[in-house]
Amino acid sequence: MSAMTTATVSLRDLRMVYGTGERRVLALAGVTVDFPPATFTAIMGPSGSGKSTLLHCAAGLDRPTGGRVAIAGKDLGSLDETGLTRLRRDRVGFVFQEFNLVSSLTAGQNVALPARLAGRRTSAGEIAAALAEVGLADRAGHRPSELSGGQQQRVAIARALFNRPAVLFADEPTGALDSQSSRQVLDLLRTLVDEHRQTVVMVTHDPLAAAVANEILVLADGRLVDRLTGVSAESIVARLAALEPTC
Ligand SMILES: Nc1ncnc2c1ncn2[C@@H]1O[C@H](COP(=O)(O)OP(=O)(O)OP(=O)(O)O)[C@@H](O)[C@H]1O
Numbered sequence: 638m639s640a641m642t643t644a645t646v647s648l649r650d651l652r653m654v655y656g657t658g659e660r661r662v663l664a665l666a667g668v669t670v671d672f673p674p675a676t677f678t679a680i681m682g683p684s685g686s687g688k689s690t691l692l693h694c695a696a697g698l699d700r701p702t703g704g705r706v707a708i709a710g711k712d713l714g715s716l717d718e719t720g721l722t723r724l725r726r727d728r729v730g731f732v733f734q735e736f737n738l739v740s741s742l743t744a745g746q747n748v749a750l751p752a753r754l755a756g757r758r759t760s761a762g763e764i765a766a767a768l769a770e771v772g773l774a775d776r777a778g779h780r781p782s783e784l785s786g787g788q789q790q791r792v793a794i795a796r797a798l799f800n801r802p803a804v805l806f807a808d809e810p811t812g813a814l815d816s817q818s819s820r821q822v823l824d825l826l827r828t829l830v831d832e833h834r835q836t837v838v839m840v841t842h843d844p845l846a847a848a849v850a851n852e853i854l855v856l857a858d859g860r861l862v863d864r865l866t867g868v869s870a871e872s873i874v875a876r877l878a879a880l881e882p883t884c
């Protein structure tokens with residue numbers, strides 16, 4: 638029971654079934670894992686292995702079919718929709734592959750948007766500080782189209798961190814970026830863990846990205862099949878190659 642309270646995020650026998658009858662898909666087949674405070678975890682595995690489903694359930698974006706999710710000791714299953722929305726808003730940051738910034742708003746306005754939608758007043762000073770933290774102090778007035786992909790993703794990270802969430806989830810955050818921009822985003826995530834004790838959980842297909850994490854969880858067919866620590870990008874490639882279906 639103590640594990641449910643000390644980990645930032647706890648998953649217990651997490652199961653997710655989509656559809657029924659012939660269309661039934663078992664996306665998660667009972668995953669149990671803890672994400673401790675101030676750790677960087679990468680989730681890897683073949684396409685369709687359940688990585689995004691796991692992230693969405695762990696973040697309270699989807700409700701699992703079975704099992705339990707706790708964030709900062711709070712059991713998500715005990716919350717109604719209002720409570721779940723509030724917990725997501727206050728405790729969870731989420732970053733997507735496609736950045737999902739609002740194109741008509743400036744970087745600063747994008748960062749402040751979720752807080753403003755939640756009815757919170759925001760100051761120019763705290764928005765500037767949030768952008769400075771991701772290395773974009775001089776870009777507050779720029780719109781997404783005036784920023785590089787890597788800069789847009791860093792704005793998305795600043796937005797996700799604005800409410801000081803307990804955990805930052807990222808689903809292939811470098812998937813749309815070139816190698817140099819990827820490096821900047823990964824260095825930023827690593828710094829958040831090392832210097833700000835942020836808990837980060839990142840899905841990635843990129844072994845170089847995964848090598849930045851403290852631990853790599855490998856999913857296959859909705860199951861946790863491996864946990865790797867202190868491994869090189871090369872050995873990650875070899876481990877994943879064994880799981881990929883040969884076409
Ligand atoms: N909304 C949905 N309705 C029905 N099936 C779904 C839905 N979302 C995902 N699935 C199925 O669940 C399984 C796991 O999907 P998921 O998106 O979690 O995989 P993934 O590991 O993130 O894959 P990828 O690397 O391609 O992003 C897949 O078989 C997928 O087709």
Ligand SMILES: [Mg+2]
Binds near residue numbers: 688689690
């Ligand atoms: Mg996915």
